[in-house]
Amino acid sequence: MNSDIPRSRLADVALRQRAEATGLALQHSIDALLGQLARAGARDQKGLQAVLKLSQSAVxxxxxxxxxSDPLATLFAIPGQExxxxxxxxxxQHGATSDAIARVDEAISGFERFIDVDMGDRATLEAVLSDWxxxxxxxxxxxHKTAAFKSVSxxxxxQAQLVLNTGILYPSATNPTYHDCIGIDxxxxxxxxRPSGVLRVCSSSMAADGAHFTASGIGGQAVHNMADMLLPQYSTISTDEIEVASHGHIVETAVSGLPLGRADGHGGDLVFAMLYRNLHRARRGSGGPTSGLGGQAEPPSxxxxxxxxxxxxxWPGVVPEVRLYDTVVRGIAHPDDPARVGDRLDMLESVQFLGRGPAAFRMPEFPQYSELIRHVCETQGWDxxxxxxxxxxxxxPIYGSQIGLAFTLPV
Structure with a gap:
């Protein structure tokens, strides 16, 4: 045994080898069994459903x-022991030989032992296989994200059908070292x-004293709470239905009169917009290497x-990187903070290049989106x-997680 390799690592390798052997036994034995059934006439999914008395999903x-071709993928996809x-x-009952039946029976028994002895349950097995x-x-x-959404909702x-966070960045007209931003939420x-459900959304104060940027409504108006940012032409919930409370630098917005269930179809919409002057650095300069935008996944959506x-x-030529963070203990993370590397969530999320112009930014969940982009840009004279x-x-999305796009700033 190589003493330089941690014992846990050796145990992981041995466990993976047992998993591969278990998946291989299932793969070969069941494939041979299905081959015999095919020769007996059960050649497609419907035929196998009728012969095996199994659901469409199981077949x-x-x-x-x-x-x-991967025995680990076989373990993940295989239906349950029942x-x-x-x-x-x-x-x-439909022509399989006793030898083929015995081989499959032995492979299933090995699968059951592997789950009971090595894994503990099927859920743990699937979690392990998601990495392998x-x-x-x-x-x-x-x-698992779907199950979590249902539980938290x-x-x-x-709950919401969609939470949207958009940042429109344009060169500053007053300071070439910064870019302006229109933020849409x-x-x-x-x-x-539930009848008692109340939508609560919290945000921090708009701009701290001494900040290098200024914040206002897209019409230039002062903003004291989220009701001041509301775009009524794109919202179905009016300011009369919104209650606002301040707790220090945190502003809480509450809506209690939302539709109950899906009787009305779509549900209620809230669309906000803010203008930030000189918010994002144009180049790296003396600051950190990264800038970006995003927000927290709330409410459940x-x-x-x-x-x-x-x-x-x-930022010409710069392509963003998706950054997801666990915010449960330490709150919102800055992508340049090395202390938050351990809070990064390893998820299969990706970024897509949409193209150019509002027509390319279409969103099926929000038919007015392209029109909204044109409208807010026109308020500032932006093309x-x-x-x-x-x-x-x-x-x-995982409720409360931070989801954002990080851009490496040009030097």
């Missing part, structure tokens, strides 16, 4: 698991899941979108056609 997973035992009963088998990662993450009593399709829409002279766009869309 689909069964066929997927045997087609994979479905596998039912498969044996159906196969035995890359093709299982997206399915694993989406399944039920407990909080509210939207909560779309908001509803209560089916999707979260971060859009960065940049003028052609803003929206000169914008290039980047988007990160997260399905069922």
């Amino acid at each position: 689909s997973r069964l066929m997927t698991s045997t087609r994979s 479905a596998l035992r039912q498969m044996l009963k159906g196969a035995a 088998a890359q093709e299982s990662r997206a399915t694993f993450e989406l399944r 039920a407990l909080r009593g509210v 939207a909560l779309l399709g908001c509803r209560r899941t 089916e999707a979260y979108i971060v859009d960065a829409l940049l003028h052609e002279d803003v 929206a056609e000169r914008l290039r766009g980047y988007r990160c869309k997260v399905r069922y």
Whole structure:
């Protein structure tokens, strides 16, 4: 044994080898069994459903698991032990040989022992496989994020179809070392899941004393709370339904009259916009290497979108990186803070280049989005056609996590 290798690492390698052997046994034995059933007439999914007395989902997973070249992917895709035992009963009644049945039975027993002895349960197995088998990662993450969304929505009593955070960056007309920004925040399709549910959104004060930037409404008006930022032409919830409370530098916005359930169809919409002068550094200078935009995933939502829409002279040639952070203990993170590296969430989220101009920024969940981009740009005399766009869309974001796009600043 190599004493330079940590014991935990050796144990991980041994566990993976047992997992691969278990998946390989299932893969080969079930593939041979299905081959016999195919020769007996059960050649497609419907035929196997009828012969094996299994659901469409179970048969689909069964066929997927045997087609994979990776035994770890086989373990992830294989249906549960109950479905596998039912498969044996159906196969035995429709022409499978006793030898093929015995081989599958032995492989299933090995699978059950591996789960019970090595893993403890199927959920733990899937969590381990999400790191080992890359093709299982997206399915694993989406399944658990969906479950978390349903749970938090039920407990909080509210949910949204989409939370949107957009930053439109344009060169500053007064200071070439900075870029101006219009920030758009939207909560779309908001509803209560319980009669007592109240939508609460918290934000920090707009600009601290001595800050290098200024903040106002897009019309130049002073902003004291989120109601002052509301764009009524894009919102279905009026200021009369919004209650605002200040707690130090934190402003809390509450909406209690949201639709209950889905009886009204879409739900309530809130769309806000702010203008920040000289907010983002144009170049690295004496500051940190990174700038960006984003926000926190709240309330519980089916999707979260971060859009960065940049003028052609803003950070030309720079492509953003998706950054996700756990904010539970230490709150909002700055991408340059080395102390927050350990709070990064390792998730399969990506950034997409949208193209140029509002027509390229279309959003099915928000049909008025391109019109909104043109409108807010016109208030400042900005040419929206000169914008290039980047988007990160997260399905069922982890509630309270920070989602953002980080840009490495040019030197």
